[in-house]
Amino acid sequence: MSNLDWGVLLFTLVVIVVYGIYKSRGAQNINGYLLGNQSLPWYSVCLSVMATQASAITFLSAPGLAYSTGMGFVQFYFGLPLAMIVLCITFVPIFHRLKVYTAYEYLEQRFDLNTRALTAFLFLIQRGLSTGITIYAPSIILSTILNINTTYTTICIGGIVVAYTVYGGTKAVSYTQMLQMTIIFCGLFVAGILVVQLLPGGVGFSKAISIAGKMGRTNAIDFKFDWNNPYTVWSGLIGGFFLQLSYFGTDQSQVGRYLTGASVSESRLGLLMNGLVKIPMQFLILLIGVLVFTFYQYNRPPVFFNSFELNKLEQSSYNPQLKVLEKKYDKAFQEKQVEVNKLNAALDREDQPVIDQQRIALKIADEQTKTVRKEVTDLMLKNDKGADINDNNYIFLSFVTKYLPKGLIGLLIAIIFLASMGSTASALNSLASTSVIDIYKRLINKEASDEKYLKASRWSTVIWGVICIAMALYASKIGNLIEAVNILGSYIYGTILGVFLVAFYVKQVGGKAVFYAAIITEIVVCICGYQKVVAYLWLNVIGCLLVVLLAYVIQQFFKKKTAAV
Incomplete structure (x- = not known):
């Protein structure tokens, strides 16, 4: 990169971190640190929710996925708007009314401590592993630019995010994410225009799409019902709906974002806007990958992108x-x-x-x-x-660093850094809140002062930061990052969602029944996923419905046993 690009990159990152720390000053208690005193407007909630989901993985791997296989991945998000509607009707008002810090507090009120601890434990495993992958994504960029091993860049980037998350808590996360997403939208729009302008004379946007289409890269919609195809309309609408409902409704990294809303209405509006904007944004990102594919039909691509x-x-x-x-x-x-x-x-x-x-x-x-x-x-x-023989995650980065003008390269790389920082900070904040509220405060130190819980939250952020950085060092072995994160989530999200649906709608089922149902279901889902019985999105449906069914059956067994006694 040129000196101008380095200047743009460093300036953007410094401004973001300083802005987040400045806006989050004064977090003197656990409510301010974990929930931002529930004072944020809907647009901040919307952008924070989007930034948490749209990590660096999105901007590195999605164009590479479109380059390699086409636009079909956009169907993954078709269930998102439906999930947002259900969340706004059920989850949001319940969480706000109960004034909880984490989603899992509600489960103890509804069931028992065992069920709360189990779901919190499942979340910590899933989010901890996923955050490691999220930290690894931008380290690819630095290792490519500086031509050094990703181990060093992973430690550097993870350390920066941990530092400002520990200091500012959820307000630092939310305010920086709002500015991050604004820069990201502008940068993506400019990148899309420049890719078209770099095509040879006589090859405009429409012809570029036609050429990509003839090579199977523009098939965004597939109506065939196939249990083994993860990207069809049906897997997106049904499997995607269950995954998104669980992710936004039970994953503390997202629940913590919309619990910062000043009211139920602000949280609802933020979620609904996210549901409307996310699909077009993802379509644009994939479309950029398709245009890069066409560009490389006229320009020799590297024999290997890494x-x-x-x-x-x-x-x-x-x-x-x-x-x-x-x-x-x-x-x-x-x-x-x-x-x-x-x-x-x-x-x-x-x-x-x-x-x-x-x-x-x-x-x-x-x-x-x-x-x-x-x-x-x-x-x-x-x-x-x-x-590492999978260079899918390096395709868009290679194009950006080689062909885009000076200054813009630094901005686009800053965008990928910002996306990673936003999603990683949200994840660390959620891991800390779950560890402190659901484990430390509930099981270890029930009567500590607010100051002690705040200190525990900061230390928990540091500890999880170290764990996630360690996990990130092994992320190079898992292939396409955006698919890896969603596959990992599908092993756990369905089970957690099933527990919450039983809590909301199957009132006759008690804690012991749902606890055993969740354990049995998680074992079944892991076996199905390992044996690749169905495409990974369907694991969310299987997990959710199996928990509900087993919990009801086990509850009936307990009733009969009690009656017999």
Whole structure:
């Protein structure tokens, strides 16, 4: 990066951190530290909720996912608006009325301490692992720019976020997220325009989409019902609905965001606006990935997008073999360009028979470049068995750093940093609040002063920060980050949601029944997920419905047993 880009990046990050610390000054008690004294307006709630969900993973991995497989991932969010409506009707007023710090406090009031502790424990496992992945995402950027190992960049970035979250608590998180999302929206809009402008003359937006479409990258809607396909309209509407309902309704990282609302109305409006804006935003991010894909049909992409791993191979004894493969890759790309130009000409003439013919020819040529890439990754593994051979998360970053103008590169990289900081800070804040309220205050020290609980919250943030940074060091082994986070959540969210639905709507079921039901369900879901019985989004449906069903059946068994006695 140029000095200008470094200046823009550092200035943006410093302004965000200083602004958050300034706006959050005066958090002298646990209510102010964990809930921001419940004083934030709806637009702050909306942007904070969006920023918590839209981490750096979104801006790094989603364009790479669209580049590799197309727009189908947008269907994942189709259940979000429906989930927001249900939340506004049920969850939000209940949580506000009970004046809880965490979602799990309610479960003890409704059931018992065991059920509260179990759900809090499941949340801590899931959110702790996911936060590690979230911290890892921006470390990819620094490691690429500085050409150093991600271990050092992960520790650096994690330390920065932990510092301002420990100081300012939830207000620091919410105020910085509001400014972050404003910058993010502007940066994405500019990035989308520039990708189109960088395309060759005569290839505008519509033709770029057509070319990508002919290569299977623009199929955003799939109405086929397939249990094993995670991205269809039905898996998005049904499985996505259950996942989003659980994420926003029972995950403390999100509940903590809308509990900061000044009133039930402010929280509701913030959630509803999030439901309306999220799908178009995600569509735009994926669309940028598709446009980058078209751009690389006319411009030679790197043989491998992760420059750090490629540099390691170049400096190894396998460099001569790599040079041979790069020449082979150049030849394959030149042959593909010939087919692209033929398709381009056919589109201009609107010659459908030739278009269909070129679509097939282009896919064959594309497979040839993929074959060479596979040979390169095999060579990487020969050189280093621990090499990260999945470069999906580096595609958009590689494009930004190589082709965008100076200054804007720094801004877009700052955007990815900001997204990571926002979501990571929310997660750390939620992990701290759950640890202190649901475990420390409830089980360890019930009568401590407010000052002591505030101190415990800060220390809990530090401890979870260290744990999440440690988890982040292993995140390179899990493939596409945005899918990994959602797959991980699907193992747990359905079970937790089922417990809450029983609490809200099945009044005759008691704590012991739902506790056993949740444990049995979690075992079943983990087995189904490990064996890949269905696509991961359906695990949320299975988990939720199984808890409700088992809890009812077990409760009937307890009733009969009591009656017999």
